[in-house]
Amino acid sequence: MTFSDYTVSVKNGVGIVCSKGISCTHGYTTRLGGVSEKPFDTLNLGWNRAEPTETVAKNYELLCDAYNLDINSLILVNYKHGSNVLAVDKSSCGRGISLEPLPECDGLVTNDPSVVLTTLHADCACLFVYNEVAQCIGIAHAGWRGIFSRIGARLVEKMAAQYNSKPCNVKVAISPCICENCYEVDRDLANEFVKEFRTKDLILPHKNEDKAYLNLRLAGELQFLECGVQKQSINHISCCTYENKTLFYSYRRDGNNAGAKAGFITLRSST
Numbered sequence: 001m002t003f004s005d006y007t008v009s010v011k012n013g014v015g016i017v018c019s020k021g022i023s024c025t026h027g028y029t030t031r032l033g034g035v036s037e038k039p040f041d042t043l044n045l046g047w048n049r050a051e052p053t054e055t056v057a058k059n060y061e062l063l064c065d066a067y068n069l070d071i072n073s074l075i076l077v078n079y080k081h082g083s084n085v086l087a088v089d090k091s092s093c094g095r096g097i098s099l100e101p102l103p104e105c106d107g108l109v110t111n112d113p114s115v116v117l118t119t120l121h122a123d124c125a126c127l128f129v130y131n132e133v134a135q136c137i138g139i140a141h142a143g144w145r146g147i148f149s150r151i152g153a154r155l156v157e158k159m160a161a162q163y164n165s166k167p168c169n170v171k172v173a174i175s176p177c178i179c180e181n182c183y184e185v186d187r188d189l190a191n192e193f194v195k196e197f198r199t200k201d202l203i204l205p206h207k208n209e210d211k212a213y214l215n216l217r218l219a220g221e222l223q224f225l226e227c228g229v230q231k232q233s234i235n236h237i238s239c240c241t242y243e244n245k246t247l248f249y250s251y252r253r254d255g256n257n258a259g260a261k262a263g264f265i266t267l268r269s270s271t
């Protein structure tokens with residue numbers, strides 16, 4: 001399966017989605033290729049779901065084997081729906097996987113090729129950023145709170161401060177997430193977004209006037225543009241997690257029966 005701006009690749013049965021706009025190793029996992037049983041079938045990567053830890057650990061092993069990632073080099077975001085971004089290196093390997101979680105953070109950046117930055121998601125977007133010139137990467141977990149507090153812009157700023165990364169050289173990919181036709185929110189929240197990002201394009205009308213549909217993806221794109229990323233460098237993996245039950249978990253659709261998908265990115269070549 002190949003689409004205009006992204007590819008779905010399946011190795012050893014394990015499926016991931018990748019953006020064509022990011023040239024370093026990265027991916028966003030699907031449900032395909034794991035050992036979890038219903039309702040988490042099959043590649044649940046969330047440690048806090050109602051299934052044995054060994055099953056989740058096996059899924060990590062299958063993912064890492066299929067995509068030639070060193071499982072001991074993974075570092076997991078410790079998300080709190082905020083906008084804190086941490087710079088990490090190999091001294092943090094294993095945090096949130098086999099070692100204690102990192103301090104609260106929704107984003108990670110690094111220039112260390114020996115680590116794999118990792119996030120977990122249900123409907124929230126994963127933001128991938130890569131600067132090939134400065135050789136640094138970032139990743140973020142971005143639900144509405146993270147997007148509203150500009151977690152994407154914080155990634156770009158942190159890479160500039162830590163690694164002398166110029167925003168004009170940064171490439172961005174926004175992962176599958178819940179789309180603007182499915183993401184129903186309170187009208188008051190939608191209005192806050194319009195005020196914050198100064199455009200009514202972010203919302204679609206709802207038959208109930210107390211509600212609206214919110215375009216999280218666009219709010220993500222706007223904050224990257226604001227901080228100096230070029231429009232042609234922002235890539236959308238434009239599939240909806242809520243609508244596509246075969247490939248993706250969705251908290252909005254399945255509640256506590258939703259497993260977790262992972263985003264990952266590394267500077268190390270996987271081949």
Ligand SMILES: [Zn+2]
Nearest residue numbers: 179182240243
């Ligand atoms: Zn949708």
